Amino acid sequence: MTAWHEYVGVSHIHTTDSDGTKCVSEIIKIGQKTGLDFLFFSDHMTLKSLHLGLEGWHGNTFVLIGYEIHDQTNKNHYLAFNINEVLSGELSPQEYVREVKKRGGLGIIAHPDETRVLPQFPPYPWTAWDAKEFDGIEIWNQMSEWMEGINRFNQPKMFVSPRRYLKSPTPKTLKIWDELNKQKKVFGISGVDVHAHPYRFGPFKLVIFPYEVQFKSLRTHLLLDTPLSRDTKIAKKQIIDAMRNCQLFISNYRRGDAKGFSFYAESKNQMAKIGERINFSDDVTFIIKAPQKCQIRLLRDGTIVSESVGRNLEYSAREPGIYRVEAYKGKKGWIFSNHIRVE
Ligand SMILES: [Zn+2]
Numbered sequence: 001m002t003a004w005h006e007y008v009g010v011s012h013i014h015t016t017d018s019d020g021t022k023c024v025s026e027i028i029k030i031g032q033k034t035g036l037d038f039l040f041f042s043d044h045m046t047l048k049s050l051h052l053g054l055e056g057w058h059g060n061t062f063v064l065i066g067y068e069i070h071d072q073t074n075k076n077h078y079l080a081f082n083i084n085e086v087l088s089g090e091l092s093p094q095e096y097v098r099e100v101k102k103r104g105g106l107g108i109i110a111h112p113d114e115t116r117v118l119p120q121f122p123p124y125p126w127t128a129w130d131a132k133e134f135d136g137i138e139i140w141n142q143m144s145e146w147m148e149g150i151n152r153f154n155q156p157k158m159f160v161s162p163r164r165y166l167k168s169p170t171p172k173t174l175k176i177w178d179e180l181n182k183q184k185k186v187f188g189i190s191g192v193d194v195h196a197h198p199y200r201f202g203p204f205k206l207v208i209f210p211y212e213v214q215f216k217s218l219r220t221h222l223l224l225d226t227p228l229s230r231d232t233k234i235a236k237k238q239i240i241d242a243m244r245n246c247q248l249f250i251s252n253y254r255r256g257d258a259k260g261f262s263f264y265a266e267s268k269n270q271m272a273k274i275g276e277r278i279n280f281s282d283d284v285t286f287i288i289k290a291p292q293k294c295q296i297r298l299l300r301d302g303t304i305v306s307e308s309v310g311r312n313l314e315y316s317a318r319e320p321g322i323y324r325v326e327a328y329k330g331k332k333g334w335i336f337s338n339h340i341r342v343e
Pocket residue numbers: 068077110111124
């Protein structure tokens with residue numbers, strides 16, 4: 001039973017418009033080759049490629065172009081989509097979060113709890129939690145996690161197979177995200193944060209995260225009510241609306257292709273997919289199906305209420321709350337869904 005249309009892509013890509021190493025057109029080709037349905041670009045403080053008309057369909061890949069905002073001290077990174085011009089660089093985070101909302105944009109807090117070990121790469125965590133008008137947060141950012149895991153001793157290994165070291169979103173970020181969702185809908189998304197920089201390591205210079213490798217790691221799966229329109233304007237609205245409504249889950253492709261994962265709730269009279277709500281009654285059942293064997297956890301308000309190993313889990317809701325799913329392979333995170341609300 002599938003009452004939705006799944007589209008898979010990646011978010012938070014940098015290009016030569018700021019500090020990436022390939023241009024938008026080259027990266028689109030890589031995305032198409034990798035079979036991605038969409039790519040979300042967010043360069044630092046520029047919308048150059050949007051103004052060049054590159055947003056929209058490129059073959060079967062939909063390209064959305066926003067930008068990554070930072071404050072005057074280069075902190076508090078914020079991704080803004082569905083916005084047509086770059087805001088003044090003098091705004092405070094509270095001001096740009098509000099302004100993006102006011103202009104009908106979609107705002108995502110980037111790498112919220114980033115910490116880093118190597119002094120040459122400082123962290124950029126989110127500190128402006130009193131800003132309220134954001135729509136989503138990056139619950140899993142590949143670049144942050146890789147940078148946090150790196151130290152003087154494991155550098156060679158980390159450099160050679162960067163994706164192996166991705167574990168999971170941090171408990172701290174997941175907790176913040178669950179708490180926020182008790183108040184209102186805030187979607188959780190993944191970010192690859194691709195810059196594809198060449199790093200110098202001893203005598204070698206290598207690109208740690210070529211775009212094609214990044215596109216096979218953290219992916220975002222959007223669950224739309226209707227198939228994506230071929231009309232750019234309509235398709236863009238479908239994508240933005242689905243994100244705003246939390247109709248998505250994220251996965252690490254390195255652990256397996258999560259396409260086809262499903263999590264929904266049903267009762268006699270209602271059905272709710274990820275992002276939706278269902279009335280509490282004594283017959284609300286959650287149904288979870290994973291495309292491969294894994295450890296499935298169902299969480300209510302951030303606490304595990306049921307667990308199983310395999311491809312399925314069913315659970316009767318005993319209480320209202322916000323429910324989401326985590327799936328692991330070994331100790332490594334694979335799939336993280338947004339919430340279904342039982343009210
Ligand atoms: Zn950033």
